[in-house]
Amino acid sequence: MQLQKAMAHNPRMDVIVEGIQMVSGLLLVVFLWTHMLFVAAIWLGVNAFNTLAHFMDVFGLLPATVVFLILVIGAHIGAVIRRVPRQWQEQKILWRHAKLIHHSDTWSWLFQAITGTALLALAIVHMAVVTYGGIDANLSSSRVHGGFLVFYAVLLLLSEYHASVGLYRVFVKWGWVDRHSLKRVLTVVSLLTVVIGAVTLWIFYVLGANA
Amino acid sequence: MENRAVLLPQTNRDDWGENMMHARTLTIRIMRYNPAEPETKPYLQDFQLTEEPGMTLFVVLNKLREEQDPTLRFDFVCRAAICGSCGMLVNGKPTLACKTLTKDLPETTTLLPLPVFKLIGDLSVDTGVWFRDVSLRTESWIHTDTVFDPDAEEERMDNDVAQKIYEAERCIECGCCIGGCATANIKPNFIGAAGVNRVARFMLDPRDQRTDREYLELVGTDDGVFGCVGLMACDDNCPVGIPLRDQLAYVRRKMAQSAWNLGKTK
Structure with missing residues (x-):
């Protein structure tokens, strides 16, 4: 063992980082799905949505959520960054390898890394807009109708994809459930959340158009 | 002829007849590379041969070496999925050539050596160095x-x-x-x-x-x-x-x- 390794030796280090990656990922999935249900309050009408927003405002849930997200996303990025190949040579090998072996789970990992990177940028924009603008049905509908529709559609698809693949990997790696039925269940759940999100977006778009 | 054919098991005879009637011409696209001649870049070379009943890639590669190109390099020992020598990428899928039947393959099949391991030449790799290192570690x-x-x-x-x-x-x-x-x-x-x-x-x-x-x-x-x-x-x-x-x-x-x-x- 070399000096640097001996001085910084902690046999539990890699387990801990793996744990941070998994727990932060799971928390983000729980957040994402809760978020999709909360914004779907617009299905019940503008009043229901605004009541929920008001409730969140009263209990200080908006700033709490922002702090939660900064911490958890930060931890998640810190943990997963070690997996992303940074060197050009490694990138080239990975892409060539994925093209060579025709293996869907290998492709999904590359997409997982790409969607993750894109999500970071999109999530920052989204959080900044919501934090400064506050949560209100009229604001949301005018935003969605006023050119943000594509932004939200992309954010919805990428986040659901990333969450689905991430969950799949967690279960595959720890081995609790059958791989192929897991894939089917996750596909159904993800499609469902995408549909919920898409309908929500559509309602906001129509509200914005009629305003 | 008829009498001799009857001696064969029923299924085999049918297989044989079926295959003889529409024997495919297989194109086997093989990566050629010799690390001793690094100035020649790796390239794919096409070989053609007629498919035979029960043919595996083990048979294909040996036939190609015997009949078409004696310099072709690949590894086989047991031809029964026991020795683990003939791992290669068959149309991208890492698998054993000896247990791959040509009837399960398309007309054109690309063969590449396994990645990661030290390339000896063409389809031949040295898995021994890698496995010994892992065993020791x-x-x-x-x-x-x-x-x-x-x-x-x-x-x-x-x-x-x-x-x-x-x-x-x-x-x-x-x-x-x-x-x-x-x-x-x-x-x-x-x-x-x-x-x-x-x-x-x-x-x-x-x-x-x-x-x-x-x-x-x-x-x-x-x-x-x-x-x-x-x-x-x-x-x-x-x-x-x-x-x-x-x-x-x-x-x-x-x-x-x-x-x-x-x-x-x-």
Whole structure:
């Protein structure tokens, strides 16, 4: 063992980082799905949505959520960054390898890394807009109708994809459930959340158009 | 002719007749490269031959070498999926050439050597250096203080345990799980599914006295089981069907458990 390794030796280090990656990922999935249900309050009408927003405002849930997200996303990025190949040579090998072996789970990992990177940028924009603008049905509908529709559609698809693949990997790696039925269940759940999100977006778009 | 054909088993005769009538001409596209001549870049060379009933890639490659190009390099020993020498990428899929039937292949098949391993030439790779290195690094032998007594009766092993050990021992070290693994392709020290499976075998063995902590230092690392990102190309491609996903998950859970216990005793 070399000096640097001996001085910084902690046999539990890699387990801990793996744990941070998994727990932060799971928390983000729980957040994402809760978020999709909360914004779907617009299905019940503008009043229901605004009541929920008001409730969140009263209990200080908006700033709490922002702090939660900064911490958890930060931890998640810190943990997963070690997996992303940074060197050009490694990138080239990975892409060539994925093209060579025709293996869907290998492709999904590359997409997982790409969607993750894109999500970071999109999530920052989204959080900044919501934090400064506050949560209100009229604001949301005018935003969605006023050119943000594509932004939200992309954010919805990428986040659901990333969450689905991430969950799949967690279960595959720890081995609790059958791989192929897991894939089917996750596909159904993800499609469902995408549909919920898409309908929500559509309602906001129509509200914005009629305003 | 009719009488002789009757002597063949019914199914075989039908197969034969079927294939003779519409025998395909197969195009086998093989990567050619000689590391001793680095100025010649790797290239794909097309070979044509007529498909025969029951033909495997073992037969194809030997025929090509005998009849068309004696310089073609590839490895075979047992032609029965036991020796693990003939692992290669068959249309991208890491598998054993000897157990690949041409009837399951399209008319054009591309053959490439397994990635990760040292390329000897054309389809031939040296898996031995890699596996020896992993064996040494994972200390793949029984660690025990018990002094061997040649007169004592051998200790009995529980049948379930023996079966589990045997499951891991079925590995023929063909390297298909390693060649197909994206992580193994970019991380030279990653022990891969074959390495983790090997360690699982010793973890299961009651004769091995290594502690959980020792195992944690050995494989609870980024070069060990926590280097795996869960792509499962190993599990999908193992030609002898070892449940590699289960083996990886078993070692992963075991290592998480011992890290947890270590944290509690601190």
